[in-house]
Amino acid sequence: MTTIEVRGLTKRYGDDTVVDDLSFTVEPGQVTGFLGPNGAGKSTTMKMVVGLVAPTSGSVTIGGRRHRDLPAPLTEVGALLDAGAVHGDRKAYDHLLALAVSNGLFRRRVDEVLARTGLDGVARKRAGGFSLGMRQRLGIAAALLGDPRVLIFDEPVNGLDPEGIRWIRDFMRSLAREGRAVLVSSHLMSEMAHTADHLVVVGRGRLIADTGMAEFLHANGEGTVLVRTPERAAFARRLTAAGATVRDGLESSLVVSGPTSEEIGKLAAHHDVALTELTPRRASLEDAFMELTRDSVDYRGAAA
Numbered sequence: 001m002t003t004i005e006v007r008g009l010t011k012r013y014g015d016d017t018v019v020d021d022l023s024f025t026v027e028p029g030q031v032t033g034f035l036g037p038n039g040a041g042k043s044t045t046m047k048m049v050v051g052l053v054a055p056t057s058g059s060v061t062i063g064g065r066r067h068r069d070l071p072a073p074l075t076e077v078g079a080l081l082d083a084g085a086v087h088g089d090r091k092a093y094d095h096l097l098a099l100a101v102s103n104g105l106f107r108r109r110v111d112e113v114l115a116r117t118g119l120d121g122v123a124r125k126r127a128g129g130f131s132l133g134m135r136q137r138l139g140i141a142a143a144l145l146g147d148p149r150v151l152i153f154d155e156p157v158n159g160l161d162p163e164g165i166r167w168i169r170d171f172m173r174s175l176a177r178e179g180r181a182v183l184v185s186s187h188l189m190s191e192m193a194h195t196a197d198h199l200v201v202v203g204r205g206r207l208i209a210d211t212g213m214a215e216f217l218h219a220n221g222e223g224t225v226l227v228r229t230p231e232r233a234a235f236a237r238r239l240t241a242a243g244a245t246v247r248d249g250l251e252s253s254l255v256v257s258g259p260t261s262e263e264i265g266k267l268a269a270h271h272d273v274a275l276t277e278l279t280p281r282r283a284s285l286e287d288a289f290m291e292l293t294r295d296s297v298d299y300r301g302a303a304a
């Protein structure tokens with residue numbers, strides 16, 4: 001199983017430290033969301049993974065080896081870094097064929113990746129006429145040419161319409177289900193909530209959080225239930241006796257974790273307690289992310 005191991009990774013441009021002693025691991029079989037505000041150093045880190053930028057110090061390895069030591073890099077790691085980087089006058093098929101041939105890959109992979117990304121119908125069309133969504137698919141097709149175990153995508157859904165976003169999300173999930181390690185960057189928490197199993201959050205080049213998605217959701221309120229009742233103290237005791245964890249919420253409410261809202265409703269009915277509110281809470285991920293990165297946003301609007 002191939003992982004990406006980032007250890008003490010640092011990049012300085014002059015006096016600016018844009019990636020600062022970053023360490024994390026991207027595990028196979030899951031989507032790792034790489035999240036941070038604009039300018040946090042995500043793209044620079046991804047470029048260091050694939051050897052396009054040299055680290056000032058620290059290391060990044062793929063399956064234990066640095067990118068420059070991989071004998072056939074495209075068969076180990078595929079990357080979508082900039083979807084615009086395709087010759088506009090080249091046909092999709094020819095673009096992929098040139099990449100395959102120059103990297104010693106089988107020609108049949110071109111047809112395979114075109115089919116997998118749904119581009120077989122436009123393979124003989126010039127990439128210059130492609131929509132942004134189709135250019136993204138072509139970039140993904142190129143990343144998949146060597147059938148690599150590790151894939152990295154830099155802001156793949158930026159600028160796409162809802163259908164394009166849905167397609168990319170589902171596609172990344174299917175790559176992870178095949179046991180590949182998938183690293184995808186975004187500056188939108190809401191995007192990650194739909195896609196990632198694991199989260200690596202950065203701000204000003206530094207690691208802010210490295211956590212499972214489920215843990216992150218739970219820590220930020222997902223799975224709790226807001227309860228209001230005129231018999232607040234008595235019902236809180238009943239809930240605690242039934243094994244729930246109860247804390248005081250705003251405006252005389254109770255925030256209950258453990259049981260579902262249905263179980264809480266049944267417990268109330270059983271003890272003849274009137275409830276005036278019973279609301280399962282959804283975590284506000286965007287709020288949680290803003291809170292996490294509050295001190296590391298470079299340029300904030302005047303209203304913030």
Ligand SMILES: Nc1ncnc2c1ncn2[C@@H]1O[C@H](COP(=O)(O)OP(=O)(O)OP(=O)(O)O)[C@@H](O)[C@H]1O
Nearest residue numbers: 013016018036037038039040041042043044045187
């Ligand atoms: N070649 C370079 N020379 C000097 N500074 C650079 C260079 N490349 C990136 N930077 C700076 O490094 C910082 C991090 O940039 P980077 O693109 O890695 O961030 P990012 O998290 O991907 O942000 P975004 O979401 O805006 O792309 C920025 O302040 C950027 O201006």
